[in-house]
Amino acid sequence: TIFEALAEMLAAPEPSALSGKTVVVTAGPTREKIDGVRYLSNYSSGKMGFAIAAEAARRGATVHLVSGPVTLPTPPGVQRHDAESAVEMLEAARPLFADCDLFIGAAAVADYRPETPVEGKIKKHDAEMELRLVRNPDILAEFSTNRKPGQLAVGFALETAGGIDYARRKLTDKKLDLVAFNIYDGTTSGFEVDTNVLTLLDRDGAITELPLLSKEEAAERLLDAIELLLPR
Amino acid sequence: TIFEALAEMLAAPEPSALSGKTVVVTAGPTREKIDGVRYLSNYSSGKMGFAIAAEAARRGATVHLVSGPVTLPTPPGVQRHDAESAVEMLEAARPLFADCDLFIGAAAVADYRPETPVEGKIKKHDAEMELRLVRNPDILAEFSTNRKPGQLAVGFALETAGGIDYARRKLTDKKLDLVAFNIYDGTTSGFEVDTNVLTLLDRDGAITELPLLSKEEAAERLLDAIELLLPR
Numbered sequence: 259t260i261f262e263a264l265a266e267m268l269a270a271p272e273p274s275a276l277s278g279k280t281v282v283v284t285a286g287p288t289r290e291k292i293d294g295v296r297y298l299s300n301y302s303s304g305k306m307g308f309a310i311a312a313e314a315a316r317r318g319a320t321v322h323l324v325s326g327p328v329t330l331p332t333p334p335g336v337q338r339h340d341a342e343s344a345v346e347m348l349e350a351a352r353p354l355f356a357d358c359d360l361f362i363g364a365a366a367v368a369d370y371r372p373e374t375p376v377e378g379k380i381k382k383h384d385a386e387m388e389l390r391l392v393r394n395p396d397i398l399a400e401f402s403t404n405r406k407p408g409q410l411a412v413g414f415a416l417e418t419a420g421g422i423d424y425a426r427r428k429l430t431d432k433k434l435d436l437v438a439f440n441i442y443d444g445t446t447s448g449f450e451v452d453t454n455v456l457t458l459l460d461r462d463g464a465i466t467e468l469p470l471l472s473k474e475e476a477a478e479r480l481l482d483a484i485e486l487l488l489p490r
Numbered sequence: 491t492i493f494e495a496l497a498e499m500l501a502a503p504e505p506s507a508l509s510g511k512t513v514v515v516t517a518g519p520t521r522e523k524i525d526g527v528r529y530l531s532n533y534s535s536g537k538m539g540f541a542i543a544a545e546a547a548r549r550g551a552t553v554h555l556v557s558g559p560v561t562l563p564t565p566p567g568v569q570r571h572d573a574e575s576a577v578e579m580l581e582a583a584r585p586l587f588a589d590c591d592l593f594i595g596a597a598a599v600a601d602y603r604p605e606t607p608v609e610g611k612i613k614k615h616d617a618e619m620e621l622r623l624v625r626n627p628d629i630l631a632e633f634s635t636n637r638k639p640g641q642l643a644v645g646f647a648l649e650t651a652g653g654i655d656y657a658r659r660k661l662t663d664k665k666l667d668l669v670a671f672n673i674y675d676g677t678t679s680g681f682e683v684d685t686n687v688l689t690l691l692d693r694d695g696a697i698t699e700l701p702l703l704s705k706e707e708a709a710e711r712l713l714d715a716i717e718l719l720l721p722r
Contacts, residue, residue: 292530295598295648295674300528329561366527369614379649379674382601382625389621393614416527417611442527442611 275485277318280358283311284351284365284397286326288344293376300366304328306454307364309477311336324351326365344368344394355401362412363398370394399432408489410435416442429459435487436460438480458483507717509550512590515543516583516597516629518558520576525608532598536560538686539596541709543568556583558597576600576626587633592716594644595630602626631664640721642667648674661691667719668692670712690715
């Protein structure tokens with residue numbers, strides 16, 4: 259009957275291009291040990307990455323979530339891999355590179371780590387101290403550089419002001435398919451908050467400015483944009 | 491009747507020397523901004539300080555809990571004051587100094603902070619970086635040095651190995667009434683875990699080695715020891 263047909267239409271999930279695909283999402287901050295008790299980190303809460311992983315799973319993808327230290331529950335249907343430092347996150351993510359269709363680097367991986375972490379606890383005696391830092395591996399760039407044709411690479415660019423040029427450079431330099439640029443203003447967008455304002459820049463030059471959205475809605479819109487870039 | 495007397499005895503809370511006293515407890519880590527998104531911190535979860543605040547309130551004290559960034563609920567009956575950095579924690583604690591009977595420094599206040607925090611986001615270009623750090627204020631020492639007769643000052647000494655001599659020096663140098671020394675072993679004692687092994691050193695030279703306890707039980711034993719030091 260027409261009623262049954264209608265009911266079926268309303269009940270059936272919209273078919274998603276992500277259904278059956280394998281997605282790797284990194285999320286959260288990393289912590290870089292200074293000594294046994296101290297570390298370097300950043301204000302990432304992991305909420306954006308977790309929202310993306312949850313939405314990708316809802317769309318029928320096999321989802322691996324590689325997470326830094328956060329206090330969020332694992333979304334339903336998502337396989338979680340925990341890591342603390344950037345080096346550990348790369349180790350957790352690398353085995354997942356080969357078999358994924360899509361890699362989304364939503365983690366705020368620390369750019370630098372202390373050169374020589376100390377085993378015990380550094381004693382304070384001096385009025386000043388120098389902390390020598392070295393560069394961390396770039397997990398997204400490592401995936402992007404070594405990927406096979408057809409695998410998509412998506413990144414985030416977080417800037418505290420202006421900065422869309424920086425996002426565009428990231429898209430080009432790392433040969434990404436899409437960059438989600440967001441301004442960290444400490445209130446409605448960026449780290450620790452539940453909302454986000456994203457601007458999506460894709461490999462073809464398209465720019466989509468999204469309004470202020472919950473991170474769940476932002477995840478939906480981001481995945482909508484990514485679905486259009488997936489190989490047919 | 492004898493039954494009524496018994497029921498009363500069983501129901502009445504044990505009288506506590508802390509009843510009616512004002513207690514200030516600091517708890518948790520501090521975060522020291524490197525720039526708009528990055529910070530220095532440590533692995534303190536705040537659990538020990540929160541357990542002490544909860545137990546002091548249960549014993550009838552007026553409790554101010556000055557907390558760094560943690561993800562713990564405020565214990566019942568406790569007045570909470572939030573702070574992020576060591577400087578902010580001192581600002582939040584200082585107005586409480588004059589009217590308290592007891593100050594317990596359970597926070598893991600960062601010893602150092604970046605000399606010049608940057609407004610936006612430091613750009614990564616170099617393979618290495620130097621972070622110049624300066625000493626933070628010592629909140630417990632500031633209280634201890636400026637306190638009035640009869641006010642008690644209690645601190646924690648966290649060491650990753652050996653270190654009881656360091657705890658003893660802290661007791662003497664800061665003129666504390668009691669130091670709770672605990673070894674950070676990353677598993678049963680110290681940060682992030684739910685248990686603790688404390689050794690209490692008091693101003694009279696008494697040393698009490700507590701067994702492995704939950705942080706709630708450790709808080710009880712610590713407050714028992716402190717009650718003996720309160721002015722009669």
